[in-house]
Amino acid sequence: MWRLPLREDDEAADGEGIGRILALSDGVFAIAITLLILEIAVPATTSDAGLPKALLTLWPRYLAYVLSFVVIARFWVIHRLAFRLIARDDEALLWLNLLLLMFVAFLPFPTAVLGQHPGSPVAAVLYAISVILASLASAACWWYASGRGGLLRPEAGRAQVRALRARSLSGPVLLTLSLPIAIFAPYAAEIVWIFVFPLTRIVFAWFVAGEREEPR
Amino acid sequence: MWRLPLREDDEAADGEGIGRILALSDGVFAIAITLLILEIAVPATTSDAGLPKALLTLWPRYLAYVLSFVVIARFWVIHRLAFRLIARDDEALLWLNLLLLMFVAFLPFPTAVLGQHPGSPVAAVLYAISVILASLASAACWWYASGRGGLLRPEAGRAQVRALRARSLSGPVLLTLSLPIAIFAPYAAEIVWIFVFPLTRIVFAWFVAGEREEPR
Amino acid sequence: MWRLPLREDDEAADGEGIGRILALSDGVFAIAITLLILEIAVPATTSDAGLPKALLTLWPRYLAYVLSFVVIARFWVIHRLAFRLIARDDEALLWLNLLLLMFVAFLPFPTAVLGQHPGSPVAAVLYAISVILASLASAACWWYASGRGGLLRPEAGRAQVRALRARSLSGPVLLTLSLPIAIFAPYAAEIVWIFVFPLTRIVFAWFVAGEREEPR
Amino acid sequence: MWRLPLREDDEAADGEGIGRILALSDGVFAIAITLLILEIAVPATTSDAGLPKALLTLWPRYLAYVLSFVVIARFWVIHRLAFRLIARDDEALLWLNLLLLMFVAFLPFPTAVLGQHPGSPVAAVLYAISVILASLASAACWWYASGRGGLLRPEAGRAQVRALRARSLSGPVLLTLSLPIAIFAPYAAEIVWIFVFPLTRIVFAWFVAGEREEPR
Numbered sequence: 135m136w137r138l139p140l141r142e143d144d145e146a147a148d149g150e151g152i153g154r155i156l157a158l159s160d161g162v163f164a165i166a167i168t169l170l171i172l173e174i175a176v177p178a179t180t181s182d183a184g185l186p187k188a189l190l191t192l193w194p195r196y197l198a199y200v201l202s203f204v205v206i207a208r209f210w211v212i213h214r215l216a217f218r219l220i221a222r223d224d225e226a227l228l229w230l231n232l233l234l235l236m237f238v239a240f241l242p243f244p245t246a247v248l249g250q251h252p253g254s255p256v257a258a259v260l261y262a263i264s265v266i267l268a269s270l271a272s273a274a275c276w277w278y279a280s281g282r283g284g285l286l287r288p289e290a291g292r293a294q295v296r297a298l299r300a301r302s303l304s305g306p307v308l309l310t311l312s313l314p315i316a317i318f319a320p321y322a323a324e325i326v327w328i329f330v331f332p333l334t335r336i337v338f339a340w341f342v343a344g345e346r347e348e349p350r
Numbered sequence: 351m352w353r354l355p356l357r358e359d360d361e362a363a364d365g366e367g368i369g370r371i372l373a374l375s376d377g378v379f380a381i382a383i384t385l386l387i388l389e390i391a392v393p394a395t396t397s398d399a400g401l402p403k404a405l406l407t408l409w410p411r412y413l414a415y416v417l418s419f420v421v422i423a424r425f426w427v428i429h430r431l432a433f434r435l436i437a438r439d440d441e442a443l444l445w446l447n448l449l450l451l452m453f454v455a456f457l458p459f460p461t462a463v464l465g466q467h468p469g470s471p472v473a474a475v476l477y478a479i480s481v482i483l484a485s486l487a488s489a490a491c492w493w494y495a496s497g498r499g500g501l502l503r504p505e506a507g508r509a510q511v512r513a514l515r516a517r518s519l520s521g522p523v524l525l526t527l528s529l530p531i532a533i534f535a536p537y538a539a540e541i542v543w544i545f546v547f548p549l550t551r552i553v554f555a556w557f558v559a560g561e562r563e564e565p566r
Numbered sequence: 567m568w569r570l571p572l573r574e575d576d577e578a579a580d581g582e583g584i585g586r587i588l589a590l591s592d593g594v595f596a597i598a599i600t601l602l603i604l605e606i607a608v609p610a611t612t613s614d615a616g617l618p619k620a621l622l623t624l625w626p627r628y629l630a631y632v633l634s635f636v637v638i639a640r641f642w643v644i645h646r647l648a649f650r651l652i653a654r655d656d657e658a659l660l661w662l663n664l665l666l667l668m669f670v671a672f673l674p675f676p677t678a679v680l681g682q683h684p685g686s687p688v689a690a691v692l693y694a695i696s697v698i699l700a701s702l703a704s705a706a707c708w709w710y711a712s713g714r715g716g717l718l719r720p721e722a723g724r725a726q727v728r729a730l731r732a733r734s735l736s737g738p739v740l741l742t743l744s745l746p747i748a749i750f751a752p753y754a755a756e757i758v759w760i761f762v763f764p765l766t767r768i769v770f771a772w773f774v775a776g777e778r779e780e781p782r
Numbered sequence: 783m784w785r786l787p788l789r790e791d792d793e794a795a796d797g798e799g800i801g802r803i804l805a806l807s808d809g810v811f812a813i814a815i816t817l818l819i820l821e822i823a824v825p826a827t828t829s830d831a832g833l834p835k836a837l838l839t840l841w842p843r844y845l846a847y848v849l850s851f852v853v854i855a856r857f858w859v860i861h862r863l864a865f866r867l868i869a870r871d872d873e874a875l876l877w878l879n880l881l882l883l884m885f886v887a888f889l890p891f892p893t894a895v896l897g898q899h900p901g902s903p904v905a906a907v908l909y910a911i912s913v914i915l916a917s918l919a920s921a922a923c924w925w926y927a928s929g930r931g932g933l934l935r936p937e938a939g940r941a942q943v944r945a946l947r948a949r950s951l952s953g954p955v956l957l958t959l960s961l962p963i964a965i966f967a968p969y970a971a972e973i974v975w976i977f978v979f980p981l982t983r984i985v986f987a988w989f990v991a992g993e994r995e996e997p998r
Contacts, residue, residue: 168810373588
């Protein structure tokens with residue numbers, strides 16, 4: 135009952151089907167990443183003389199802007215790597231991808247809270263949980279497509295598949311490990327998070343290196 | 351007079367024509383779904399100490415966010431299923447699709463009202479009516495394209511066409527039936543609506559099953 | 567000096583060049599049309615009991631929403647008809663198209679003013695002038711591409727070219743003629759404008775009919 | 783370590799890879815350019831009688847709107863010229879492009895400050911610095927892709943490559959030279975900036991002319 139009758143046709147019209155998933159996804163990523171700037175504003179009552187101070191006071195928002203830009207960009211980069219290896223979709227992948235987009239589109243809210251409440255552990259934990267949920271949805275997309283779903287292109291190498299699996303889990307794992315930092319040193323957590331994602335790339339490169347021997 | 355002289359060329363340049371309809375539609379779906387988050391905000395005056403309570407108080411907005419994300423995503427899923435079977439457009443389909451987009455782009459407003467007035471029957475009924483109007487426009491697109499318009503691909507199976515017709519009507523019918531719930535138990539209505547759309551899929555699968563025998 | 571050295575390559579890589587113009591244009595149209603809803607909001611202080619009245623009081627904003635949705639959709643429909651006949655771009659067309667997008671992206675502002683100041687001749691005239699400017703930019707794109715620019719596909723029929731020229735001018739002409747209505751009966755003007763565009767289609771159809779005889 | 787194992791496959795699936803970079807970029811450009819209008823609003827308390835004056839008082843915001851529209855459009859035009867010559871991507875180009883998008887998506891903020899604080903040197907300098915950062919990121923994309931990255935199409939002429947390098951640097955150079963104007967005559971700076979970009983085109987045309995002789 136899970137697989138719809140339309141399924142057969144889905145396979146026939148592959149490219150097209152994936153095409154609109156990518157169009158909607160790129161749209162949501164682009165909008166979420168661009169809406170972040172709406173959270174940064176100088177109070178309407180600021181005088182010209184008070185402008186320099188008002189601009190400097192906004193620094194926690196600039197930091198939150200850069201952090202969320204990097205975080206959302208990273209989700210997009212992984213989305214692109216993963217969907218490059220995905221040949222077709224089914225209804226489960228469609229909804230897992232929509233779940234990812236729901237969490238990505240949610241991120242401007244915890245970003246705003248973090249920018250308005252710098253140094254608040256509550257804001258930092260809210261942010262971390264939001265990113266962890268998005269990371270789990272991102273990982274679920276890839277594990278389903280490359281596992282039970284069987285939706286990959288035939289030319290996708292086993293090493294690539296495993297590397298992306300490791301990479302997709304390293305995000306939520308590292309973020310969960312960072313929760314104590316968020317609680318005890320919220321500012322430090324923001325800096326850590328900006329660099330967590332480069333870290334996941336190293337883990338990822340390491341896994342791939344280990345898989346290199348295998349014949350494809 | 352209804353069919354424009356440009357019509358003939360429309361048929362020649364099919365893919366392209368449908369292409370821009372899909373580009374505009376995916377754009378509107380992506381933006382409508384991402385703007386929803388702008389309705390969720392912590393009051394600017396909230397202190398760090400008051401933050402946890404302020405975040406919890408927002409729960410009706412989180413619920414409205416999830417509801418509208420699922421609702422708009424569902425319109426997109428059906429749009430994609432339907433337009434996969436549509437080969438070309440004419441001016442009537444163009445404007446029916448724009449009508450659908452007008453109602454989809456309207457949804458962030460009733461969503462905001464629902465999030466700000468949880469438990470208000472008026473907010474719930476406004477929301478229901480907005481979704482019903484969008485559902486009717488969605489159904490009109492498909493009934494026109496598959497009926498009088500004659501715009502389908504030759505390979506579209508009769509079972510598929512009928513199944514999508516049933517599915518497109520099950521939405522507005524179930525939503526209309528839910529209006530009493532919206533009036534007497536607004537919260538319950540939100541929960542019901544999140545699950546109405548999976549229900550329409552079951553109705554849809556049932557219709558298709560009944561049509562299976564037919565030769566294509 | 568006007569035509570850049572890159573021009574030659576532009577011709578080689580046609581589809582691609584037009585492709586990104588259409589991507590940016592569809593993006594701007596989709597966002598402008600979806601941002602309109604942000605102008606409609608119930609005052610935060612509205613009580614549940616006051617909600618029905620607050621919702622009804624917003625009717626001038628609903629009207630302005632529908633008007634601007636129809637107006638922007640119409641610009642998109644004409645853009646799509648015109649660019650379907652355009653084979654390649656040059657720098658002049660690129661900037662004329664950006665000028666059109668600048669006026670289209672501006673429309674949410676006069677729409678908001680019209681929604682907030684219903685019945686104000688100033689608001690209605692501001693709106694009319696904004697749409698006239700967008701119409702002139704739209705017409706300039708098409709007259710340049712089909713005239714001096716020489717950018718059309720070889721298969722574009724003369725009748726089609728003339729018909730779109732007439733249609734592109736009928737918009738600004740009818741809107742200019744409607745300025746007295748905007749001044750003396752602002753509400754009536756909004757209703758007229760919603761129907762101006764169907765009128766331009768009739769003018770357009772009439773022109774095409776007269777051109778039918780000609781050999782292509 | 784810098785080049786990922788996925789690199790080989792990137793080359794295989796070129797078009798597709800570049801395709802999503804362009805989709806995300808066009809999305810961010812389109813949204814940034816359209817969000818600018820949200821900074822223009824008439825105070826909610828304006829009476830109908832006070833409307834003409836309120837609309838005229840907004841002129842610094844109209845000027846900032848036109849300026850930022852031209853600036854962002856110009857970044858898009860150069861992005862399109864450059865990526866037309868780029869055949870494939872690697873992870874460095876991906877992130878340089880995201881850096882460019884981060885600065886482009888940031889521009890609505892200094893635009894708003896400039897519109898609210900007309901004639902303030904601080905606002906003008908903030909604006910200039912933001913555009914310089916975006917220009918440098920734009921130049922970095924092109925210098926990397928055409929230099930160390932070696933990502934160009936084989937048919938890209940040397941003259942074109944050098945011309946775009948000159949053009950990509952002329953932006954930040956002219957903007958830096960304009961900083962004194964921003965400090966001593968903020969309004970004049972806005973007018974200058976609107977015309978800086980046509981100037982860069984002339985520098986660019988001059989460079990190309992000098993390169994014409996060379997065999998490709």
